[in-house]
Amino acid sequence: MRDADGFDEFYRATSARMLRYGYALTGDLSEAQDLVQEAYLRAWQRWRRLAGYDHTEAWVRLVLTRLATDNWRRLRNWRLILPRAGPPGDAPAPSEDTVLLVGALRRLPTAQRRAIVLHYLCDMSVAEIAVETGSSPGTVKSWLSRGRAGLAAVLDDLTPEANDVA
Known part of the structure; x- marks a missing residue:
């Protein structure tokens, strides 16, 4: 020693x-x-x-x-x-859809936003998200369901076309 x-x-x-x-x-x-x-x-x-x-x-x-x-x-x-x-090339500006999606995600509660991102952007299953977050699969499903509904509502409010039609 x-x-x-x-x-x-x-x-x-x-x-x-x-x-x-x-x-x-x-x-x-x-x-x-x-x-x-x-x-x-x-x-x-x-x-x-x-x-x-x-x-x-x-x-x-x-x-x-x-x-x-x-x-x-x-x-x-x-x-x-x-x-x-040589210098790195200019990064392209984010698309309007990306800006709208990020803005909508920011309006969701943290747990719902995390579940949405892990499931749809990181391709994780409900079971994998449950393990990572220390939650039950039912809770993760609830977060995903509420998150999708929240995103739909926020995106309807943020989308310029939806505001122009009304």
């Missing part, structure tokens, strides 16, 4: 210093936090061997430096690849 107390003591004594070092390397606090966490994870995995080192903190600092360098390399590769690929 690893010496958890020894590692905890080492972590408490060095982690703030290591975070400052990581932040100085990357210039980004959240990235530094991620890298420091990864460096300490690697140290924990090898703690039995590292605990005997004279300069354990130097080992963690070296790992942190290498992790930051790997990130820089990855970013450099992306910077080389992206200009060749």
